[in-house]
Amino acid sequence: MTSEKKIPTLYEWAGGMPVFEKLMNAFYDKVLQDELLAPVFRHMSPAHQLHVAHFIAEVFGGPKMYSEEEGSHFRMIQKHLGKHLTEQHRKRWVQLLIETADTLNLPDDPEFRSAFVAYIEWGTRIAVINSQETEVPLKPDEPMPKWGWGEPGGPYIP
Numbered sequence: 001m002t003s004e005k006k007i008p009t010l011y012e013w014a015g016g017m018p019v020f021e022k023l024m025n026a027f028y029d030k031v032l033q034d035e036l037l038a039p040v041f042r043h044m045s046p047a048h049q050l051h052v053a054h055f056i057a058e059v060f061g062g063p064k065m066y067s068e069e070e071g072s073h074f075r076m077i078q079k080h081l082g083k084h085l086t087e088q089h090r091k092r093w094v095q096l097l098i099e100t101a102d103t104l105n106l107p108d109d110p111e112f113r114s115a116f117v118a119y120i121e122w123g124t125r126i127a128v129i130n131s132q133e134t135e136v137p138l139k140p141d142e143p144m145p146k147w148g149w150g151e152p153g154g155p156y157i158p
């Protein structure tokens, strides 16, 4: 008899919303201590950490908190317009986020980290591109991005 294995979403595998909220709170504490990134985020809204947590959680298959209560894909892109982010900003942002994920013991299995890093690479490169623009290159009702396990297909379940 073969038993069907249910593949969890990245959101579920990471540990659900409290994990994303803790991750982003700890990450932005580091960002605000970082000499390269602090000036970029000095004027961020007090809800920024939670909004980014809810955005990424939704992309990873979690509840639609960001798109139904806090913003939209369009509004997220809008927030990056004209910020003139550089590759140096992007690299530091990625580095600090991965360090924070390690410190908070997010799952470190190869399959999860491969999907996590792939999304972060994709999303941050798009943020840098959009930050050179003055208008959002999408329609206002553009759906949220979605991210899954990619080629590994799911976590290793013995």
Ligand code: HEM
Residues within 6 Å of the ligand: 037, 040, 041, 043, 044, 045, 047, 048, 051, 052, 055, 056, 070, 071, 075, 076, 079, 080, 083, 085, 089, 090, 093, 119, 120, 122, 123, 124, 127, 128
């Ligand atoms: C996967 C990559 C990224 C995601 C998912 C993301 C997500 C978001 C979201 C959801 C917001 C809006 C927050 C709100 O509604 O209050 C936002 C704003 C912002 N993001 Fe990003 N972001 C990414 C990459 C970056 C990078 C690499 C930088 C700079 C190094 C950056 C800088 C900013 C800034 C400066 C704001 C505006 C903050 C404010 O004025 O309140 N983002 N981002």
